[in-house]
Amino acid sequence: MARMKKVVITAFGDESKLAIVEADLPDPAPGEVQLSVEYTIVSGSDVNMRRGTYPLQKKPPLTPGYSVIGKVRLNGEGCSKLKVGDRVACLSKYEGQAELINLPERYLVRVPEGVDGRAAVAVILDWVTAYQMLHRAAHVAAGQKIFVHALSGGVGRALLQLGQLQGAQVFGTASLKKHDELRQLGAVPFDYSNKNWIASIQGLGGVDAVFDPLGFESFDESYSVLRRGGVLVGYGMNLPAWTGAPARSVVPSALKLFSKNLLFWSGKRTTFFGVTRGSKNFAPDLELLFNWLKDGKISVPIKAIFKLDEIQRAHREYASSDRMGSIVIEVCP
Numbered sequence: 001m002a003r004m005k006k007v008v009i010t011a012f013g014d015e016s017k018l019a020i021v022e023a024d025l026p027d028p029a030p031g032e033v034q035l036s037v038e039y040t041i042v043s044g045s046d047v048n049m050r051r052g053t054y055p056l057q058k059k060p061p062l063t064p065g066y067s068v069i070g071k072v073r074l075n076g077e078g079c080s081k082l083k084v085g086d087r088v089a090c091l092s093k094y095e096g097q098a099e100l101i102n103l104p105e106r107y108l109v110r111v112p113e114g115v116d117g118r119a120a121v122a123v124i125l126d127w128v129t130a131y132q133m134l135h136r137a138a139h140v141a142a143g144q145k146i147f148v149h150a151l152s153g154g155v156g157r158a159l160l161q162l163g164q165l166q167g168a169q170v171f172g173t174a175s176l177k178k179h180d181e182l183r184q185l186g187a188v189p190f191d192y193s194n195k196n197w198i199a200s201i202q203g204l205g206g207v208d209a210v211f212d213p214l215g216f217e218s219f220d221e222s223y224s225v226l227r228r229g230g231v232l233v234g235y236g237m238n239l240p241a242w243t244g245a246p247a248r249s250v251v252p253s254a255l256k257l258f259s260k261n262l263l264f265w266s267g268k269r270t271t272f273f274g275v276t277r278g279s280k281n282f283a284p285d286l287e288l289l290f291n292w293l294k295d296g297k298i299s300v301p302i303k304a305i306f307k308l309d310e311i312q313r314a315h316r317e318y319a320s321s322d323r324m325g326s327i328v329i330e331v332c333p
Helices: 044-051 117-137 154-165 176-184 196-203 217-224 239-243 251-262 282-295 308-318
Strands: 002-009 018-025 032-042 067-075 087-091 100-104 145-148 169-174 188-191 207-212 226-234 269-272 302-307 326-330
Touching: 002 308, 018 100, 018 308, 032 044, 032 087, 032 117, 032 308, 044 308, 067 100, 067 117, 087 117, 087 282, 117 154, 117 207, 117 226, 117 282, 117 302, 117 326, 145 154, 154 169, 154 207, 169 176, 169 196, 176 188, 188 196, 196 217, 207 217, 217 226, 217 251, 226 251, 251 269, 302 308, 308 326
Parallel strands: 145 169, 145 207, 169 188, 207 226, 226 269, 302 326
Antiparallel strands: 002 018, 032 067, 032 100, 032 326, 067 087
16 A cells, blocks of 8 residues: 555546545556556546546546656556656556556556656557557558648647648648747648638549548538548547537537538548557557657657646646647656
């Protein structure tokens, strides 16, 4: 048993519902490894959990934290793959925003020597999501055009960079203050605060893929800019969280997204993506991205870094458009 600090969502609501508490963590069960957490993140999934809109989520009180980088502290019975002090990554989904965490050994992925932990923790969720949507959901090929909503966010910036590596031309939405920087990065940005992008993209003949983390009404708009043979990849359902609007059920919007596949004569298709740590591709894709990070093939922008006890500020920063990239929580580096 070990004493630790952790974040707790005390009730569904705004940032005031986040608290730092002390709690006991039991020793790892058989098949589990206990980590001292170095870094975790604040993602759209964490924000939606706080608001009570994440699909099939636990009820409060609960500890969020979708991904972690940490060092092995204890091995549970039957665990021998890792030794104390080894640095590993995990898609934790819950419990990551804490000083200690127990995780199944089978989901742990080694972090290569020399990789910055702050960048690596953003790769686990944001960049694996982007990579798998590009390569495993949309099958984007060189010379194609893609449209990315929220280009300046964690997943959006990953889609931009990975899409360009694949040889795609990248269009997308972002706040006006980000447009110069995004143009320098090779993107074609549009103002997210109006709908002028719809006519502009339709005038270009449409795009081969749209990546939409907003959901709800945005799915219809995204579908409208697909060319024949194109695919709409929905994920996140973050529109209410980003706009501060009241929480809404995601079920009708998700069903509507899938129902568009019945319009087979359009030549378009739709899918909803969610990253899964137990899939056969998760660990190999994460290892590939870690190696790309180590070799300098990709660079991971960090929007802001906060301490664990600054968790309320970190959630407020999530909705801010002042900077680009992922939000990292520094726990015990």
